[in-house]
Amino acid sequence: MLKLLYSSIIFSILNSRSSSYSVSLINNIELLRRKILEESYELISESLGPCLDKGRLIEESCDLIYHVAVYLISFGISYCSLIRELSRRFGSKSKAVILSNKSRPD
Template sequence: MITDIYKAIKHSLKTSNYSYCKLLIQNTEKLRRKVLEEAYELIKETLTKPLNKHRLLNEFCDLLFHMTVVIYHYQIQPKLIKQEMLNRKKPN
C-alpha cells in the first residue's frame, strides 16, 4: 500500500506544475504540521462515542498519505520500511 501511495506522489510531482504534494515537499514545516494534525484527528476520532469507523478510516488514510510524503521527501524507499518492520518481527 505504501508503495502505491509513494508512486502516486512521485507521479504527481513529475506531471504537475502545482500539486498538493509539491506544496508539502517544498514546505517541510507545513508537512510536519499536517502530520501532527492528521495524527491528532485520528486519535480524536477514536475517542468519539459511538465510534464512527468510516471517519476513523478516513483519518487513518489521511495520516498514512502525509507520512508517505515525509518518507518521499527524505528519500526513504518503501522497501526499507518493509524491511524494518520485518526486522522488528519477533521470532516464534
C-alpha cells in the same frame, strides 16, 4: 497499497506538477509537519467521541499514512526501506498472524 501510494507520490513529484498537493507539501516542510500533527490529532479525536465511527477512523488513518509517506519521501526514504524494517521487526511471526486472521471480519 502502500507501494501504490508511494509510487503515486513519487510520480507526482518527478513530474513536477506544481499544482500537485504532494509537491506543495514537499516544498513546504513546515506545512507538512503541521499536517502530520493535525492528522494524528484528528485520528485520536475520532476515537474519543461517544459514538465510534470506524469509517472516520479509516479516513483519518489514510490521511495520516499519506502525509507520513510524503514526509519520508522528502527525506529520501524508500518504500523498500520501510518494508525491510517492517520485515526485520515482524518477520515470519507476522505471516503466521496474518494467515490466522484471514477469516476474521474487519
